[in-house]
Amino acid sequence: MRIRVLLFAGAKEAMRAGAVDxxxxxxxxxxxxxxxxxxxxxxxxxxxxxxxxxxxxxxxxQEYAEDDVRIKEGDEVALIPPISxx
Amino acid sequence: xxxxxxxxxxxxxxxxxxxxxxxxxxxALYIVPRWVHFLSFLVSNSRRPSREEQQLVLxxxxxxxxxxxxxxxxxxxxxxxxxxxxxxxxxxxxxxxPVSGAREMPMAPFWTSGSSALSSAEVELYGRQLxxxxxxxxxxxxxxxxxxxxxxxxxxxxxxxxxxxxxxIGRLGIMDGDAVAMTNxxxxxxxxxxxxGTNKAISAKQTxxxxxxxxxxxxHDTPLTPSVAERVVPQYDVLVDCTDNPAAxxxxxxxxxxxxxxxxxxxxxxxxGQLWVYNYRSGPCYRxxxxxxxxxxxxxxxxxxxxxxxxxxxxxxxxxxxxxxxGTIGVMQAMEVLKVCGxxxxxxxxxxxxxxxxxxxxxxxxxxxxxxxxxxxxxxxxGDHPSISSLQDSPDxxxxxxxxxLLPPLPPxxxxxxxxxxxxxxxxxxxxANLSAPPRVPPILQDDNTYQQQVxxxxxxxxxxxxxxxxxxxxxxxxxxRHSLNLPIDQILSQSKEELLARLRGPRGNNRGxxxxxxxxxxxxxxxxxxxxAVSKLRDLFQEEADDDQGGGGEGxxxxxxxxxxxxxxxxGLEAVRRNVEPTEAMPLV
Ligand SMILES: [Zn+2]
Numbered sequence: 001m002r003i004r005v006l007l008f009a010g011a012k013e014a015m016r017a018g019a020v021d022x023x024x025x026x027x028x029x030x031x032x033x034x035x036x037x038x039x040x041x042x043x044x045x046x047x048x049x050x051x052x053x054x055x056x057x058x059x060x061x062q063e064y065a066e067d068d069v070r071i072k073e074g075d076e077v078a079l080i081p082p083i084s085x086x
Numbered sequence: 087x088x089x090x091x092x093x094x095x096x097x098x099x100x101x102x103x104x105x106x107x108x109x110x111x112x113x114a115l116y117i118v119p120r121w122v123h124f125l126s127f128l129v130s131n132s133r134r135p136s137r138e139e140q141q142l143v144l145x146x147x148x149x150x151x152x153x154x155x156x157x158x159x160x161x162x163x164x165x166x167x168x169x170x171x172x173x174x175x176x177x178x179x180x181x182x183x184p185v186s187g188a189r190e191m192p193m194a195p196f197w198t199s200g201s202s203a204l205s206s207a208e209v210e211l212y213g214r215q216l217x218x219x220x221x222x223x224x225x226x227x228x229x230x231x232x233x234x235x236x237x238x239x240x241x242x243x244x245x246x247x248x249x250x251x252x253x254x255i256g257r258l259g260i261m262d263g264d265a266v267a268m269t270n271x272x273x274x275x276x277x278x279x280x281x282x283g284t285n286k287a288i289s290a291k292q293t294x295x296x297x298x299x300x301x302x303x304x305x306h307d308t309p310l311t312p313s314v315a316e317r318v319v320p321q322y323d324v325l326v327d328c329t330d331n332p333a334a335x336x337x338x339x340x341x342x343x344x345x346x347x348x349x350x351x352x353x354x355x356x357x358x359g360q361l362w363v364y365n366y367r368s369g370p371c372y373r374x375x376x377x378x379x380x381x382x383x384x385x386x387x388x389x390x391x392x393x394x395x396x397x398x399x400x401x402x403x404x405x406x407x408x409x410x411x412x413g414t415i416g417v418m419q420a421m422e423v424l425k426v427c428g429x430x431x432x433x434x435x436x437x438x439x440x441x442x443x444x445x446x447x448x449x450x451x452x453x454x455x456x457x458x459x460x461x462x463x464x465x466x467x468x469g470d471h472p473s474i475s476s477l478q479d480s481p482d483x484x485x486x487x488x489x490x491x492l493l494p495p496l497p498p499x500x501x502x503x504x505x506x507x508x509x510x511x512x513x514x515x516x517x518x519a520n521l522s523a524p525p526r527v528p529p530i531l532q533d534d535n536t537y538q539q540q541v542x543x544x545x546x547x548x549x550x551x552x553x554x555x556x557x558x559x560x561x562x563x564x565x566x567x568r569h570s571l572n573l574p575i576d577q578i579l580s581q582s583k584e585e586l587l588a589r590l591r592g593p594r595g596n597n598r599g600x601x602x603x604x605x606x607x608x609x610x611x612x613x614x615x616x617x618x619x620a621v622s623k624l625r626d627l628f629q630e631e632a633d634d635d636q637g638g639g640g641e642g643x644x645x646x647x648x649x650x651x652x653x654x655x656x657x658x659g660l661e662a663v664r665r666n667v668e669p670t671e672a673m674p675l676v
Pocket of ligand 1: 374462465466467
């Protein structure tokens with residue numbers, strides 16, 4: 001399953017792009033992937049993101065998502081690292 | 087006919103005509119004034135007195151009454167000044183006048199205020215906001231009775247302080263340990279060029295007190311530390327996080343949880359910003375959302391350390407920021423504070439537990455919001471079994487990650503003093519001529535396994551010097567040491583030995599490459615932290631043998647020259663060199 005991840009702040013800066021597409025193997029049962037699985041894929045397929053992942057929020061459909069939340073085709077996924085500047 | 091000829095009628099007066107004229111004049115004298123009166127009555131009743139006319143009347147009244155009571159008033163001023171302690175000598179020098187908030191402006195005898203809690207001056211000052219039905223006099227009184235601590239008087243703190251002071255927050259605390267600098271002013275608009283060198287909290291207080299004399303403002307001219315937080319945070323109702331580093335954010339969070347204060351949290355960098363309200367109405371805290379302070383992340387090797395220092399992908403002070411990004415977030419922070427303090431908490435984004443994200447470059451939708459998680463049961467400070475129960479429990483989390491203490495140690499001989507580099511560059515200004523000589527790759531870089539003959543130097547201990555600038559290319563583009571090589575720190579840390587070798591040799595054509603026969607690569611950045619990281623990696627890659635041989639070489643130049651090529655760290659960075667340059671404006675730094 002291909003998931004488009006919108007990038008913000010440090011994640012956007014690290015990839016120099018506003019979004020990345022990730023291919024993740026969906027579970028056959030309901031064709032979804034968990035947030036944890038997506039994070040793993042991101043870490044492997046997009047190494048520059050590795051440093052921002054541990055502290056980032058992942059939002060699915062504009063809502064904070066825990067590791068076990070399932071993502072389905074068409075969901076809006078956003079990776080949001082904290083910003084520290086002021 | 088001459089003018090002397092008698093009137094018609096042969097000398098007989100035409101009485102009828104004269105009587106008619108007299109009656110006409112009489113009627114006109116009677117009617118015209120009445121018409122004028124009637125018309126003016128119509129006109130005067132067709133419009134209400136303008137706002138200016140009203141204000142003029144009110145002001146004249148209050149000025150008259152002021153004069154009548156001037157003696158009493160001046161006594162009240164002194165008492166107010168002493169009691170509030172809101173004005174210091176510095177303010178007086180800056181022209182800030184004593185607080186007059188405690189002085190009740192006497193009302194006209196026929197007039198009564200809707201609330202005795204607001205003076206006429208306050209009613210006039212806040213009138214346009216207190217007629218909002220959602221706020222009203224009651225809300226304005228709540229603002230007046232609120233105390234708010236703004237931590238950080240920088241890009242976010244500037245609009246926060248200005249709007250909170252203007253809106254009539256009764257007691258405003260402003261905390262900052264830094265001094266105003268020229269490079270701040272594009273975003274920190276509460277300060278000005280004349281205040282460079284002044285503490286930011288004091289400068290912000292001066293500006294705000296000019297804006298509103300009715301409120302009490304306290305400047306805390308200190309950085310936030312655990313002991314400062316323990317002393318100051320309990321004095322306020324609401325905290326505003328306008329800090330600029332993760333350590334201060336974790337410290338403020340823990341203080342907020344321990345002393346049970348809501349925090350209106352803003353942050354901004356580049357073109358973006360984030361805004362949320364935490365520790366509010368049983369919602370999550372900062373650690374619930376971001377459990378791992380940056381220094382707890384993997385720090386193995388220079389790269390890990392760099393990431394830990396700069397979780398957002400850049401080290402301290404290295405990232406650009408457009409002034410209106412913190413400006414936008416700061417204005418929204420002030421809005422949230424006014425709602426939380428003014429009795430409109432149901433309308434705050436804290437009530438819906440949302441984070442607002444702003445991206446000034448997003449044409450489709452610059453504003454977004456996401457619903458946040460609830461409290462994390464395992465949270466270290468607000469969870470079910472917190473491991474942090476005082477600000478002394480987790481001191482490492484509160485250390486600003488920028489200090490050089492965290493960086494890998496280098497041998498003393500691997501450092502260059504700023505004065506040393508400055509005088510060297512003065513005596514040997516880098517020029518095109520130096521670079522047009524036949525390219526000669528330093529021996530150590532030709533073949534990293536075998537040394538060839540060392541290349542001479544012996545000039546003030548530095549010898550031939552090639553400057554490697556590890557700042558981001560945008561910074562380098564603004565200004566740099568002539569003919570220095572720009573090799574940004576993130577590239578040094580991520581590129582292979584071969585790639586770096588190619589970069590250090592450089593494409594000869596664009597004369598950015600290594601000058602002939604360099605003895606020393608002096609690695610520079612703004613403050614000497616990133617260059618230190620870079621030198622560690624470059625020495626690891628290219629200089630193992632040099633270090634091995636260095637045993638009895640002693641410090642300073644002699645030991646290095648024998649090695650042919652070394653990597654040296656400029657201590658204190660270009661900022662320190664700049665202090666050796668007169669006038670400092672001749673060397674602008676971003
Ligand atoms: Zn928490």
